[in-house]
Amino acid sequence: MLAGRLTISTREFAVREVPVPVPGPGEVRVAVGAAGVCLSDVHLIEGILVPQYLEGDEVTLGHEVAGTVESLGEGVTGVEVGTRVIVQAGKDLPNGRVLTMGVDYDGGWAEYVVAAASAVVAIPDDMPFEQAAIIPDAVSTPWAAISWTGEVKAAESVGVWGVGGLGAHGVQLLRMMGASPIIAIDPLEEARERALRFGADLALDPTNPDFSKHIRAATGGAGLNVAFDFAGVDAVRKQAINSLGLAGRLVIVGMSGTPITIDNSTNFAYLRKQIRGHYGSEPAHVAELVELARAGRIEFSRSVSGIIPLAEAASAIAQLELKEGNPIRLVLVP
Incomplete structure (x- = not known):
């Protein structure tokens, strides 16, 4: 064969x-x-x-x-x-x-x-x-990252960095779960447009000089509850950490193989921010997605x-x- x-x-x-x-x-x-x-x-x-x-x-x-x-x-x-x-x-x-x-x-x-x-x-x-x-990985990995590692709850503000194979499904799944607002971040205009079609409330270019202002405005000044790095890019992690609010958590899904740097460790500790690593999914997550697809909740x-x-x-x-x-x-x- x-x-x-x-x-x-x-x-x-x-x-x-x-x-x-x-x-x-x-x-x-x-x-x-x-x-x-x-x-x-x-x-x-x-x-x-x-x-x-x-x-x-x-x-x-x-x-x-x-x-x-x-x-x-x-x-x-x-x-x-x-x-x-x-x-x-x-x-x-x-x-x-x-x-x-x-x-x-x-x-x-x-x-x-x-x-x-x-x-x-x-x-x-x-x-x-x-x-x-x-479904195994492209959908189950963001599903597990969102529901298990990230522990996202309805009405929590979420940032999705990288709207490719994982991030696009992440946006779709977050919408289904009731996260709000969902903010997609990607340097490619086509990817940002796709994120809006998949259910994002706002799509931002990470190089926008007013990026932080847009995040604060979208979250009522509180910052993000959860940020997902689906891109595996060092600059993403720095930007995502800085976008988190009180007890905000960054879930790292994308791989870069390089160290993670925290610019202001005092601020990081004071606001009780968290960094969580994520890899793959468990068998139950795949079974859940098949049932959701069977029920017509996702496609x-x-x-x-x-x-x-x-x-x-x-x-x-x-x-x-x-x-x-x-x-x-x-x-x-x-």
Whole structure:
């Protein structure tokens, strides 16, 4: 089968032929219907994100996957061949380690992927694979960051820095939860316009000389309750910290690999500001999103910016890295 493989030591990526994986006990093999292309995949290729538990030097990328259960390993019950599913993006080990699919073990940029039977979540028959595939991470990561790490409550003021693949969904989910006002911050005009379409109350250019004044005006002078860094840019964190009000919390989702600097630690402590790190999501978050989608509370048709053949995965990576067309999510199909 074809698979998009990354050699960690050389950072070389190529789509090439590999053996079809065989499901072991308690596992299922899924025929991939679609797989999302995430900035984390770019970070892996660049070396910003490094696998912690990968066995060997190569891995098939892809942690956003939907498809059809094609075969069952020994002892699998409760899952049927032919079921349309999302594949959870990670798995827990008995020793407390958490492995990420497409990072620490082979992912879904392939024609088939093997996963634990407990890691698949059934999806409605009318949910397209390209929309379902992006739920693990592109939607579940901001959902978990908002509802779990950020603990956002209705009527809290929230700033969203970076309205790309994660931030665009963050705005949509915050709107559903009743956050107010929702302020989107992005240097790209197209991204700001998209944020307003997705439910932001205000969209700001971070380079605007009156940026702080706009934040104070929008929050009645109080500052933000919660700020989300979905961009992974150092300047964002400085601006976000300065925009927080009393007991405001900054949730860091985007990765930069560089130190976090607090300009005024006395002010930071006096106002009891907080910085919280966030990574990924838990299985329950994916299941919650599937139910919300099933109920019609959220939908992702606007989120798929392009569908690209798996064989052309390298071009999808370049398009995302260069932000060509300012995509929310690009999706690969075998």
